[in-house]
Amino acid sequence: MRVLGIDPGLTRCGLGMVDGVPGRPPFVLAVDVVRTSAHEETGARLAVLEETMEEWVRRYRPAAVAVERVFAQHNVGTVMGTAQAAGVALLVAARHGIPTALHTPSEVKAAITGSGRAGKDQVGAMVARILRLDEVxxxxxxxxxxxxxxxxxxxGQSTDRLDAARQAASGVAARQQRAYAAARTGAATSPRTGTRGPRA
Structure with a gap:
């Protein structure tokens, strides 16, 4: 499974392409950080991110795109830029019909290090170890x-199965609600004439 991981940011946006399957060590295909200047207009900066992501998607053809879920922070300007960059990532993926997933930082840390409270140094060290890189x-x-x-x-695969199960359950519940509503309507309406039956 080939996955494009995106750590969204307007000043620095991390891109990492990994190939692998659950239960086995994956390997890295490419990694980079896209930088834009705070002196440039926001639209121009987002365009740079979009062009770079487009190039990566066309070149590596990932099966999925994983984006860090954006949380509100004290610095509104920072979270705004992060959310905008994440939106560009989701847009590019949707344009190419690629499934996307949003992972929280704690989910990623837990998956990589075993602890949802791991620091950046621990995450970086484990990434290098998992991918068998010479340096972080x-x-x-x-x-x-x-x-x-x-x-x-x-x-991702287990998450996809859970999402599919939730969607299936939601579909069943919706059908049951429609059937219940139809049954109530039918009970209040004469089946032959379509007019209301006698009142009790």
């Missing part, structure tokens, strides 16, 4: 992108 990818955005991809390779 720098800056941390690169390691985080690879961690997202690894997390999805190892957990």
């Amino acid at each position: 990818p720098k800056p941390a955005d690169a390691a985080d992108a690879l961690a997202l991809a690894i997390c999805h390779v190892w957990r």
